[in-house]
Amino acid sequence: MLTGEGLWFRYAPQLPWVVQAQSIAVEPGEVVGLMAPSGFGKTTLAKLLAGYLMPTRGRVSVDEQPLPARRYCPVQLVFQNPELAVNPRWRVDQILREGHPPQMHQLDALGIHPGWLTRYPHELSGGELQRIAIARTLNPQTRYLIADEMTAMLDANTQALIWRAVLDYSRAHQIGVLVVSHDWPLMRRLCDRILDLATMQDHSTLVSQ
């Protein structure tokens, strides 16, 4: 189980808290939605859970173990803009191999054309590149996937295609998925349960800031 217990975060001691007293747990194979108005620290919380940032207070653990500092992280984060998540000087096949050797049937399920593998990131469209970024995370070492507005830039058909493939994979391999999104109908469609940060949080402290 992926757990974040009593997470607090701020960028420096004199700056305001970005994340305050948040606790969250995701079971293997479970799809959990996370929603809140802008500025509530959804993305920061996602970065804490994936080990991109260290919490100021509290701890993040996978099966009672802290996240590894060096090895492949079992919690993988996919952002809204794939252009910023890949090395622009690498070809696509090298980008995919950074995680794990890609499996052809999986690339196929995500609609990745074999011809794309020899191209550079700028030669693919945003939707095509996002599939690459997702394919890179779907490998045996990944136990939890955090999707931060993963399909907000994509058309409805591509969005549905990608989520079908991701949910099939997560069910088959018992991957826990945390979906961060503004899109309420999409969350209802995907998630087993949905957390609303706005109601979990103590409103009085927010108003006083």
Added chain:
Amino acid sequence: MLSVSNLSVTFSQYEQGLRRKQLTVITDLDLEVKAGEVVAVVGASGSGKSLLAHAILGILPENATVGGTMLFQGQPLTPGRCQQLRGKAIALVPQSVGYLDPLMRVGQQVQRVAQLNGLPRSAAQTAVKRTFQRYDLPPQAARCYPFQVSGGMARRVLVSTAVVSQAELVIADEPTPGLHPDVVVETLNHLRELAQEGRGVILITHDIEAALMVADRVAVFYAGTTAEIASAQDFATGNLRHPYTQALWRSLPQNDFIPVPGNQPSPEALPVGCLFSDRCPWMTEACLPERPALRAVRGGLVRCIHADR
């Protein structure tokens, strides 16, 4: 007001050494915008939505060749005329705060647009004040630099630049992704208001829901062509003509969430016949020899030979 027919855009690329190849990314694109109307342009990334905007504004890169005809107020849009009208009669509401000058206060930037449109300095200042008031931007916001305003405020500043220009045609390029639903509604309402003042508005987006909230008509682009032009009501009433439009509608999470498999064909390997044929449930032999022409079916335009069944 604006009429685009058979637009094509071809890029010439260096392949190896001095050998060049021609890559046609837009083929047979059609669109019509009347005064007082919001027309949404919907399609996947790579379908040619942004290139259309760039072609109308005359800001395509130098290695691009444009074919077909573009008429603005009855006169053809030549490169010279584009340059004259750009920012005055035709204005762009860009995607993000990244299009503002980061080293200039936002009030000044809007004022500069007004002055470039021929208003004297004092009149331009009043115009900025009036526009900021109209969009609920506090007076002190004018003194902020772009990084100091929130995403929603930046969006309103960008709309302000289009409003003070008195433009007759406003092109909004992907104004909504990743915004909170309330801010989305607000942004779209601003576009609606612009149309009510008698301007023509083109809303470029990949988000059908956003498009249907404000548009009178929706043009669906696929692989660089206009697949269908439907009225906004046609979506809810099930009067859609092209199989791709129907697939897009079905794949929304609040509808069936069922996608059609496959990808848009890449511009290097376009099929000879209908561009959607390899993914289409209605495909027959008759679809393969040539591209279907855009034709009128049930009050809309569609590029499919099976649309009236």
